Amino acid sequence: MLVWIRKIKRMIISPLLFSHSANRSAHKETLMPSRASNRTARGKRRGQPSEICSWWALLVTTLSLSGFAGGPSPAGQGGTGVLLPDGREFVSWEQPLQFTKTYYVDNRNPRAADSNPGTKELPFSTINKAAQVLQAGERVVIMTGVYRERVIPRRGGTGPDKMISYEAASGADVLVKGSRVVKTGWEPSTEYILGPYGPARSMIKIYRRRLDDLDFQGYNPFGMVNIMQDRVYLLPKPEELRPHLLRRGMVFVDGQRLEQVELYRELAQKEGAFWCEHDGLTIHVRLPGDADPAGHDVELVIQEQVFAPRTRGLNYIRVKGINFEHAANAFPVPQRGMVSASRGNHWIIEDCVLRHANAVALDIGSQDWDMEPPALIGHSIVRRNHILDVGVCGLAGMGVQNTLVEANLIEQVGWQDVELTWETGGIKLHTTKNCLLRNNVIRHLTHAVGIWLDYQNTSTRVTGNVIGDTVGTLRGGIYLEASHDPNMLDHNIIWKATEGRGGGASNMPPHGGWGITVDGSDETVIAHNLIGHTQDAAIKFRTVEGRIVGSRGGTARWNKVVNNIFYQCGKAIDFSNRDNTAEGNLYTRDWGDVTEETQAVGRGLNWISFPAPALMLDLEAWQKYFGFDKN
Template structure:
């Protein structure tokens, strides 16, 4: 019997949950809803951690939680505080008994875990005034001063990075916790916190099952905000503000997700597969513990049948301290599309190696497409075991870096994207196909010979072998590279000296003096590079047979007009005379190490015939992600 439960701020948890007699809390509905049921939540602010008690049973018998049509429903991990005591003209304090927080006090818990690099005493707590978060400082004296200079050096570029919004740094807070009480001090300046909406986050998550195996759940149409989420490396539990935990088949759609201390939406992993062992034991590199995490997950049944296959679509995700979307192992076979992700990790209050708008490990067969990602410390970071992964038709701008692919052997596809950061691409992987992109910005290409990582049987979590990243085995077709004064290494010339076919590579390996395996370390893997355009100083691979190389300055811009985003580019007169092929499984050489073809997740042939605007391409088209680019000035809407 399929049931519909209703939740309302006017309801009672002792009622029967009908439309006429709704429940008061979402958790009450979550305790009784079973496979096939729907929970409709009516307008209001719900301050609770929704913890589903029952799973759906299939794609067709899922449990759906949705906001009532046309009604604004907000679920918060915070509590409103209106008992502040004034200390001087702008500094206030509040004393809260520790039992108020239960067994999880965010003002005692610090940002901690594997790969945290910079954390000057920051806690998981947060103070909000009318929806805007403050900055935590290290001393009470700084609260009275009323401002924080929040600058740091970016690990990858070596450049000093200022706080994203220096005007906000005057709103600061500080905490002290003793055996009985938590005291929070904050500088509200001209505001009286007892007369405004003043909140502090208290709960770890907002919509996240505490138990694993809560499969086939849909969460639709909510505003989800203000959670004290912990740091989420790949070697620890990864609770997000919302997420499926270690489950299968969730759909998270049409939500606004914001103000998570660390991660917004999480697709896994589970605590039982490892918990910050590098930070706790310090006896071997985190890399080794991450390998152990993969094997531990396999022992526990990590497979398509048990975890992953999630859909994350049409969400707006912003103002999160670490990641907009995160996942390790639990993100396999998923689809992430049409999300607007921005303001991720830009407050610069803490830093580590697991920060991005989207940060996924082991994203096997995961498809990431049609997303708008901007004003992030890093746009997308895909790390380990990229196999069958595809990043398609995304736009990146105003990020410190746009895209990072790391220690993976492929095959993975990066196609029809626009990358615009001064630091556009980190490629520390092999076995990729980069097709029909615009790349304006620095490109870094590195080998990773000291970190062998797993690769898999096609479309499976079954481990086939391990390999370091030798560099190369990449394909670059139909891309537009745009250089700019002051930005170095734009283009494909970093592959100079690489072989250009598997046959040449094999011949060179067997002509090289050395042991069986040693010879493979000395010869550069093949690369397949052709039919690209290089403008304004971008440099081409020296063995590319057919290309455009021109000093022409395209005067490239990506213009953000709020709900709409436009590309502006001025292309040379001969641009439309140079056409590129539509690439597919049949034209992209198999990946050498994994011995796997470029395919769709279902094993069918992949055909890269759909441009950034979802226009189908018939035969050869102009280079780049937009098939309607033309010679001369172009202004084309790419979002909205």
């Protein structure tokens, strides 16, 4: 069996999780398994007997991992063949699109002007001009070019057959940026003190630039800190406030993001960094090799968002094949993405690249729990996008319903290191209902969960995803929180999770590094997952009795853990009580070199943590005394 796991790791897991190639076409092919089993969706499919399994049992189970999750259905068919936890099929509202009129944008065409009619011969020069004239059932086709602007849709569509579409022309490379290039205005920075411990002033070169010539349009991120209005969960120690009090603006040099420092004197110790003066109107930079910025491409990120309506609640908008970069947005909450549905519903975001967002790349929900929720939230489709280099959260949404998130590649999220705000993740959705998250690859996350479903989720299914290399996280691969109704986590591969360092005013100890966490949630089906190399439990349950969600506290009961494979995890299953089910799971003995009697984590044992003291059980005791995993 171990031979086959290692082959799977070499052939499937390593290329997906540990390759830094962004080959999107190969990614898509990997993520298109066949349709789901109805029996699996109800959590009733029985597996092989629980034992130290043979190689063929592992092979069959692994093939099922990649074979039952379901592939995307063609537009207009509606049915997906995938059942939700309540037994109903997930049905899409999407229909084939035909447009009554097409506008064109081409800023490289010498005849382009926003005073033009927007035809192919006389195109607009900006996308935002098209956004002001588009009507329901119309589209804009954008030609190759770099567009430094904020696109502010004025209208939405009126139905699934009357959408408004923003799309790149076939084969075009369309890049929309929230930054401005600054070539001139740089001068040596000599007025501030470097401090006694760094190199002498003559040994380094720091440059400064005033920002008065930039058109901030009322939003200067170099004068605004990262924190926004809702600080209810922010209880840091003073030294943990640093990332929250840095400025939102970002600086890129030759495509590489500079690190922001808190004090000017830190520039003496760090190349590739910048510092903002108190008023946000002067920045100081030290480039790698002490280079002169006048000889490089320097981009200053000044926009909060790149594609977002100002009018909330616009519906039936499609965004297709466009690359978005550079958003100087703040830490959620509110969730204000570089690309934002602005509380609208029935959006399609597909085949796009979203990267270099200070906080959130994409938001598709109600944005803010301090606002009255819209009558209809979500009903969106997010597919085949590549989201990367994001400070806090890749995809965010509150109150999201009937939404499909599939075949996305999300990576390099969480570098702001603010997990204690509890809004970090590759995907972070609140209060989902009837949602399907499938066939996504989420990798290379730091201080962030792979997929986080937060608070009163109902009949949502997370299936066929590959999640790995989530390091330094207080959670892990998938985190289901405070949900009393059935949800399902199945056919996922979760590989490598390490614990976060804890902290906060309550001196939270280091913890996390779990594969799947079920926190104060009931009736969850966790089935047919392959989980390996987690620092702590492959599947962790916590009761959270004192948190009143809806009308009661959490119980963490009636959950089913069925037909999973555990490989080299600190623990296998950690139940918070005995009122749960484990059946048909496969365990390995290859847990490492732990021999110390007082060291229980690292042996792959099953735990029952409450009532204290915790019981730490091998498979034989697990079966004999509690009746778990007998089949």
